[in-house]
Amino acid sequence: MNRLIIAEKPSLGRAIAAVLAKPHKNQNGYIEVGNGDCVTWCVGHLLEQLQPDEYDQRFKQWRLQDLPIEIEQWQLKPRQGMSKQISVVRKLLKNAKQIVHAGDPDREGQLLVDELLDYLKLSKTRKQQVQRLLISDLNPSAVTKALGQLKPNSDFVALSISALARSRADWLYGMNMSRAYTLLGQQAGYGGVLSVGRVQTPVLGLVVRRDQQIAQFVAKPFYQLDAIIPHDGNTIRARWQPSDACEQWVDEDGRLLARKLAEHVAGRIAQQPALVSSAVHKQTKQTAPLPYSLSALQIDASKRFGLSAQQVLSAAQKLYEQHKLITYPRSDCRYLPKGHLGDVSKIMTAISTNDDFLQDAVSGADQSLRSRCWNDGKVTAHHAIIPTPKAAGSSRLGIDEAKVYQLIARQYLIQFYPPAQYSEGELKFEIAGGLFVAKGKQLLKPGWKALLPTPKDKVPDYLPKLSQGEVLTCAEGQIKDCMTEPPKAFTEATLLQAMTGIARFVKDSSLKNILRETDGLGTEATRAGIIELLFKRSFLQRRGKAINATAAGTALITALPESASYPDMTAQWEHQLQRMAERQMPYQPFMVGLSSSINDIITRVKSEPAPACLAGLPAVAKRRFKSKSTKRSSAKTAPKRISKSAS
CATH class of the missing domain: 2.70.20.10 (Topoisomerase I, domain 3)
Structure with missing residues (x-):
């Protein structure tokens, strides 16, 4: 075998194989191509963190005296149903002369393949020879161009370390805090799980405090x-x-x-x-406003069509993977490289073909105009979300997909209109x-x-x-x-805006200046999931377009220390993780500081009585997590496990 290309998903693997030499042989979990290369894939993360009880059996029972949980030697295991694909990759690695990392062009995509190579014990020498393939457009011409611009994977090691630090920090924080406050809740008579995460909880805090402002408002x-x-x-x-x-x-x-x-x-x-x-x-x-990042797209789609953040992400993912009508959708960038100017005419033609409503807009566009979006200096691993030169043809778009495509296409077209x-x-x-x-x-x-x-x-x-x-x-x-009028309840759009412009909500004035332009709560790829998670855990509820906290959500925020429910800590994390990705901060100090913070909170939890605000709550979470009895501990019933500590 010449090259082994490891894609993040099967759809990306098939797109890469499609531009390589024929004939192709579709094998179980990979594709052989005519020049001796093979293309295989992950299915998202093939690996996941071990659960606490897999490190130590005593953690099966949830007890305050066992906290904080600390990990000396981190371990991964195959996700359920993924062992077979891991075996496929292991076998292919043995015969590959060259390895190409083709994860998505972001922090998580970098870690996803890197951690698999580590898990499969790829030698240090071979690891140094791995190349990186960066693809943000699944159309053949774009994939072919990307294959001609491979880079050393070692150039992206800092990005992988940053993602690894985030993953481990989320695990430590989520596992320890969720167990601690669930046990406090049980002491107060609440039988459900009170999950805590370094991103989900500050988001919940935003909603709780807004609800309280509305409830306490006195018109003057x-x-x-x-x-x-x-x-x-x-x-x-x-x-x-x-x-x-x-x-x-x-x-x-x-x-x-x-x-x-x-x-x-x-x-x-x-x-x-x-x-x-x-x-x-x-x-x-x-x-004109810049082309879309994912968050900007989700905000506009919510305002215009009432779509949830998750609905927009799902539609955009289909437009990218299945229909190949847009570029990489999980982008946090709103700028375009000047090299894409050569595709303008083809993209215009595609828009006119794909959306009858925009045909007049295409006709009126002046392709000689250059908006401020064309800026190589502001494009990093990926660029803004724009249409590709592909025509939909016989491919039928779903209702949400058509709406999202039209928004993306219009936002691209306005770059070629005067102010x-x-x-x-x-x-x-x-x-x-x-x-x-x-x-x-x-x-x-x-x-x-x-x-x-x-x-x-x-x-x-x-x-x-x-x-x-x-x-x-x-x-x-x-x-x-x-x-005077009270502040308005959060909607999906305004909550996303708050998450992306988090500097307005931090308490530390020095952090405001640092974060005003850069960091937010969560990432482009995770914000929709975080909001949905809070609904699934019955911490948030929808009332028409308004988003409000439930009684359990409000009680949890009331019980937690301010440091856990305000975005300051998370904003600091994101800033440090970004510095790590830019090789300006090492991994170890970040993790040491995190462990110290968790220890301080757990010490306080052990020394204080259960907060009264947790008493008398409806046990909504009880239906979502299995419980088991223990003989004697500070927890009479302890959930078997929280599947993952959500960030």
């Missing part, structure tokens, strides 16, 4: 005062800006709280001269010693916005082009009675 009245200024048969509305002297009657958001003050000012400005103290008129441009142009203005009036401001914005040329569904735009406020020094007359002051 406030008032808006507008000066009504006639001009050429129209009306200018200028909003009063209370001065520093009015500070005691204004809240922290600048809202006026005293109606009598508003009435006093309204009486003073009626029929008084309105001097234009400042006049600003300008034209502005709004450039939207606006006329913006601001007039400041001085009336009876007070400052009043009128602002206006009007769309002049839609540019890329012409491709979006027609919005129900409100009529723009009238704002004529006046000059500084002009004097008009204020006819009257109009007061509007308003009430």
Whole structure:
């Protein structure tokens, strides 16, 4: 055998084999091709972490005195039903002159094949010779091009170490924390499993705290005062800006709280001269938003079609693997390499063929335009999600797949449309010693916005082009009675936005600056699964589009230390893992710091009584996990195991 190419999934393996020399022989678990190469595959992770009781039988019973669980020598085992495929790869490795790693182009994809090679005890010498194949488009031309650009797999070792650290850290944190708080719950009379994860729990915390803000909200009245200024048969509305002297009657958001003050000012400005103290008129441009990352796609699909994050991911995965109509969908990047400019015309043709609704949009695109998305410096292992040059042909798309494809295609097309142009203005009036401001914005040329569904735009406020020094007359002051509104419950879209823009929710101000642009809760590939997991474990519930915490979810967050329920710790983890992937931080300090944090929490759990908030809860989780009795321990019933500690 010349080369053995190990793909992440069978679909990728078949796509690679399709561009290699014929004839092909389909064998059990691999494909032989005409030039002597073989293509085999994993089926996602072929291996998984051992359960605690597989390291030590005493962990079969859940007891506080056995915590924290610590692992000196980590071990993996075949996932259920995967031993046969592992044996296939083992046999093929023995005869391969060259090995090619073809995992997906991300952190998990890198680890997935690397850990298999380690498990099969590939020698250090042969491991150093492994090459890396990076594929983000399953169409033949793209696969052929990628095969011509193999890189040393050793270039990606830091990415693999980062994924390994995340996997082990999630196991340690999830296993220890879930056991500790499940046992506390049992002491308080709750019979279900209280699972804790370094990502799922802060996400739950976001929802719980939002629910509490809504429940505790007390509406307060406030008032808006507008000066009504006639001009050429129209009306200018200028909003009063209370001065520093009015500070005691204004809240922290600048809202006026005293109606009598508003009435006093309204009486003073009626029929008084309105001097234009400042006049600003300008034209502005709004450039097109970038092509999609997975999270951005999930957010827009939720807003537009009401699709869940998991539905979007499933549809995108089918568009990528089965139909080959889009590029790699689990991307966290929103930029494109300049090398893809050569495919623009073919992609446009494919879009026009695949979606009749977008044919006019394709016709109106200017392929000579270059948006800010073409930036080699911002493309890493993968680029933004875009359509491929492939036509669907006779392939029929499901309803969700068609919707997701249309979003991706439209987002690509708007890169070839000019910016939207606006006329913006601001007039400041001085009336009876007070400052009043009128602002206006009007769309002049839609540019890329012409491709979006027609919005129900409100009529723009009238704002004529006046000059500084002009004097008009204020006819009257109009007061509007308003009430403050509570924050809105999370929806699928806003929860995803919170997870990707987590800097807004961390408590540590220094972390805000670090995380504002980069890290979020979870990864592009895991966010949908994390949200779904919280529903499956009955910690979250849907009420229409709104997402709320259940009683069990709220109690768990109340019982946990803040460090576990706020995103600060997870954000720090992600930042450290990213530094590890960039060879700026070693593995060991990260793991030592994690173990220390877990030890501190477990020590506190052992020394404190069971939180009262866990008493009297409906045991919703009891239906989801099997329990077994123990003779004498701090847990009367202990679940056999949590299948995996979810991140």
